[in-house]
Amino acid sequence: MTNAKKTNKDAAKKADASAEAKSKAAAKSSADKQNGLLAGIIGRAAKTARPRRKLDPSAVAVDVVKNMPQLPKDPTKLRLAVLGGGSFGTAMANLAAKNGCDTTLWVRNKRTVKSMAKLHMNKKYLPGHKLDERLHYSHDLAAAIKDKDIIFLAVPSMAFRQTLKNIKPFITGQALVSLTKGMEKDTFALMSDIIREELPEVNFGVMSGPNLAVEIMQNMPSATVIASDSEPLRHAVQAALHSAFFRVFASDDIRGVELGGALKNIYAIAMGMAAAYDVGENTKAMLLTRALAEMSRFGVETGANPLTFLGLSGVGDLYATCGSELSRNYRIGNMLGRGMSIDAAVKKLGQTAEGVNTIQQVHEKASKDGIYMPITHALYAVIYEDKAALGVALNLMEAGFRSDVEFVMPHDHSNAALRAQMQAAQAERTDSPTSSKASK
Ligand SMILES: NC(=O)C1=CN([C@@H]2O[C@H](COP(=O)(O)OP(=O)(O)OC[C@H]3O[C@@H](n4cnc5c(N)ncnc54)[C@H](O)[C@@H]3O)[C@@H](O)[C@H]2O)C=CC1
Numbered sequence: 001m002t003n004a005k006k007t008n009k010d011a012a013k014k015a016d017a018s019a020e021a022k023s024k025a026a027a028k029s030s031a032d033k034q035n036g037l038l039a040g041i042i043g044r045a046a047k048t049a050r051p052r053r054k055l056d057p058s059a060v061a062v063d064v065v066k067n068m069p070q071l072p073k074d075p076t077k078l079r080l081a082v083l084g085g086g087s088f089g090t091a092m093a094n095l096a097a098k099n100g101c102d103t104t105l106w107v108r109n110k111r112t113v114k115s116m117a118k119l120h121m122n123k124k125y126l127p128g129h130k131l132d133e134r135l136h137y138s139h140d141l142a143a144a145i146k147d148k149d150i151i152f153l154a155v156p157s158m159a160f161r162q163t164l165k166n167i168k169p170f171i172t173g174q175a176l177v178s179l180t181k182g183m184e185k186d187t188f189a190l191m192s193d194i195i196r197e198e199l200p201e202v203n204f205g206v207m208s209g210p211n212l213a214v215e216i217m218q219n220m221p222s223a224t225v226i227a228s229d230s231e232p233l234r235h236a237v238q239a240a241l242h243s244a245f246f247r248v249f250a251s252d253d254i255r256g257v258e259l260g261g262a263l264k265n266i267y268a269i270a271m272g273m274a275a276a277y278d279v280g281e282n283t284k285a286m287l288l289t290r291a292l293a294e295m296s297r298f299g300v301e302t303g304a305n306p307l308t309f310l311g312l313s314g315v316g317d318l319y320a321t322c323g324s325e326l327s328r329n330y331r332i333g334n335m336l337g338r339g340m341s342i343d344a345a346v347k348k349l350g351q352t353a354e355g356v357n358t359i360q361q362v363h364e365k366a367s368k369d370g371i372y373m374p375i376t377h378a379l380y381a382v383i384y385e386d387k388a389a390l391g392v393a394l395n396l397m398e399a400g401f402r403s404d405v406e407f408v409m410p411h412d413h414s415n416a417a418l419r420a421q422m423q424a425a426q427a428e429r430t431d432s433p434t435s436s437k438a439s440k
C-alpha cells in the first residue's frame with residue numbers, strides 16, 4: 001500500500017469513528033430527552049393524581065383481612081361467587097368455572113336459576129352459548145357467598161349499593177371485586193367509593209377492560225385489568241380468570257381503571273351516533289383521540305393517573321366499545337343518530353347501557369368543577385336538551401386552539417402562544433401597505 005493510500009484509509013477510519021461517536025452522542029441525547037420527557041409526564045401525573053388511599057390496617061377488622069394472604073394460588077382451590085346473571089356476570093363466572101374454580105353464579109330470579117342449571121345456558125343474555133357444567137347457580141344470596149374467597153359484583157351501577165347492603169350481613173372475610181362500569185345516579189360515586197362507604201373493612205378491587213361478553217364466550221383472545229391495593233387479591237383474580245384466551249393484567253390505580261370503564265361508555269354512544277351519520281375515518285379517529293384526551297383530563301382532576309388511560313382499561317376499552325355493534329352503548333348512540341328518542345332507544349335495547357346515566361353524571365360534575373369536557377357536554381346537549389346533532393358537532397370544531405396532548409404541552413401555553421402569534425400576524429397584515437392595497 002502506498003503512503004498516500006494508507007493516509008487516506010486512516011483518515012476515512014477516523015471520519016467513520018467520529019461519525020459513529022457523533023451518532024452515538026445524538027442517540028444518547030435523544031434517549032435522554034425522551035427519558036426526561038417521560039419523567040416529566042410521570043412527575044406531573046404523580047403531582048396531579050391524588051395520593052392513593054392505602055388500606056389502613058388499624059381500620060380493617062382482623063377476621064376480614066386474615067384470609068387474604070392465604071388465598072390459594074391454585075385456581076382449582078378458589079371459591080368464588082359472581083353476583084348478577086346478565087351477560088358479563090355469566091361470562092366471568094363461566095371463565096372461572098372452566099378454570100376449575102368452585103364458582104356460584106347468583107341470579108335474583110328463581111326461574112332463571114332453574115333454567116340455567118337445566119340448560120347450562122343463559123337464554124336471555126347469552127343465547128346459544130353453552131356454559132361449563134361445573135358452574136353452580138343460586139338465587140339465595142347468603143348461600144351463594146358463604147365461605148367464598150372472592151365475590152365478583154356484576155350488577156348494573158343502579159343496583160350496586162343495594163346489593164352491597166344485602167350482602168353486608170353475610171360478609172365474613174370475602175374480598176370483593178367490582179365488574180360494574182358506571183357511576184351511581186345523582187352522587188357521582190364510582191363503585192369503589194360505594195364499597196368504601198358501605199363495607200369499609202373489606203378488601204376489594206375493580207376489574208375493567210375491553211371485554212365484550214359475547215366475544216369472551218366465543219373464546220376470542222381478550223384481556224382485562226384487575227386493580228387493587230392488595231397484591232394477594234390481584235394475584236388471586238389473575239389465577240381465577242387467566243386462561244389461554246383471557247389474560248388478566250394488574251394495576252394499583254383503582255380510580256383510573258374504574259374511570260376508564262365508566263367514561264368510555266359516553267364516547268361509545270357518541271361513536272354510535274357518528275356512525276349513523278356515516279362520518280369518515282378521519283372524523284372517527286379525531287373523536288376517539290379527543291375522547292381519550294377528555295377521559296385522561298377528567299381522570300387527573302378526580303384522582304387517577306393519566307398514564308392508566310393508555311392501558312387496556314382506557315384506550316383498550318375505548319377502542320373495543322367505540323367500534324363494535326356488540327356494545328350496547330354504541331347501539332344506543334346509533335339508534336339516537338337514526339332519530340330515536342333516548343327513552344325509545346333504552347326500551348328497545350332492553351339491557352344495561354351505563355353510558356346513558358354516566359353522561360349526565362359527568363356533564364354535571366364537569367360543569368360544577370370546571371373540567372373541560374366538550375364532547376360530553378355536546379352529547380348531553382343533543383340527548384337531553386334536544387339540540388341538533390350536526391350544529392353541536394360543528395360547534396365542537398370551533399373550540400379554539402388547543403394543544404394535542406396536554407400532559408406534553410399544557411393548553412394554556414398553547415392557547416396563549418397561538419393566540420399571540422395569530423394576533424401578531426393579523427396586526428402585521430392590517431399594518432402593511434400591501435395588505436391595505438390588496439383589501440381595496
Ligand atoms: N356485557 C359486557 O360486555 C360487559 C359489561 N360490563 C358491566 O357489567 C355490569 C353488568 O352488565 P351486564 O351483565 O352486561 O348487564 P345485563 O344488562 O346483561 O344484565 C344485568 C343483570 O343484572 C341484573 N340486575 C338488575 N338489577 C338488579 C338488582 N337490583 N339486583 C340484582 N340483579 C339485578 C339483571 O337481572 C341482569 O341479570 C354493567 O355495569 C356493565 O357495564 C363490564 C364489562 C363487559
Ligand SMILES: O=C(CO)COP(=O)(O)O
Nearest residue numbers: 209210211212327328329
Ligand atoms: O364494557 C363493555 C366492553 O368492554 C361492554 O360495553 P357495553 O356496556 O356498551 O355493551
